[in-house]
Amino acid sequence: MTGIIKALLDWLRSLFWKEEMELTLVGLQNSGKTTLVNVIASGHFTEDMIPTVGFNMRKVTKGNVTMKLWDIGGQPRFRSMWERYCRGVNAIVFVVDSADHAKIDQARAELWSLLEKPQLYNIPVLVLGNKNDLDEALTAEELIDAINLKNITNRDMACYSISAKNQTNIDITLQWLIKHSKPKQ
Template identity: 60%
Template sequence: MLSSIWEQLLSWLKSLFFEQEMELAVLGLQNAGKTTLVNLFATGTFTEDRIPTVGFNLRKVRKGGVTLKVWDLGGQQRFRSMWERYCRGVNVIVFVLDAVDKERFSTAKLELLEILQRPSLANIPLLFLANKSDLPGALTDPQEIIQTFDLKSIKDREVAVYSVSAKNRTNIDTVLRWLIMHNKKPVKLNSNEQSNGI
């Protein structure tokens, strides 16, 4: 108990003098809401971004004493070959799914499992976000998402799954806390919060 308090005090003192930074790669098929989510993380407000990301965007977001360096990667087929380059060395790979566009689930699954097989990306945690949960017909049940995308087959890394809505901010604070927890120096979640890990 005393050592835990001491560790928290030490972490707090370090946070006063040292900037903590983590790097994320946000990927997924086009129109999944990646840029909208990144903008929501940065500004705290929802704005619908209808302009597709060409190549990539880089954003820096400060949350909970941590600066998130976020690579927002284009989802069009011609840009998917670049994903690996921007995922190397990041703290977390964030895969965003349009949870309503069921016709493209098989493509999303194929692209996700293919990128995760790259040896250079082994052991990097995966945060799978099924976005647009506010829309009718969206895939929102975490167990169904895990099954549909065969996420239990991923053995070489930690995997967490959340159903989110950028528009309604559903699970956005929980996702941000999960990200901060996966910084090099994790921040403890409150005991009443649960991760939808696999």
């Protein structure tokens, strides 16, 4: 019975309140950006992923929220495009392979370089430490320290440990994005 009431309330809300968000997902190659987009869109994990060449865009509707997700390639040759696709979005999602300790310093440098761009000031940033299903994955607290996130004070910022594969903490990341996304200018 409560399921029916919840569905009815969700339907009524959808008549009067709709929200559109534009998000850009960036991060080093093999961090799980495309996998995350696919899990958000379909609710299913697929082992067979090919690296993103350039960018992909996908529109996903969750309840009353329609998200336009820009998935930008993480290989070095595509990183110069990150700023362009981050301009004017509601939030930036920076995905890190939290189990690949050898790439953490590079991820920190790329994130800080991106956030220094004047046109990106004040855009909220969500850092996701992906692959927490692996034993060697850093916790959210360890990732915050490793990437020096406590020193980012000019915007809304959060860091979560997730597993796109197991769909761990995907719901709270979406809730944070909906709550903290900056209205488009």
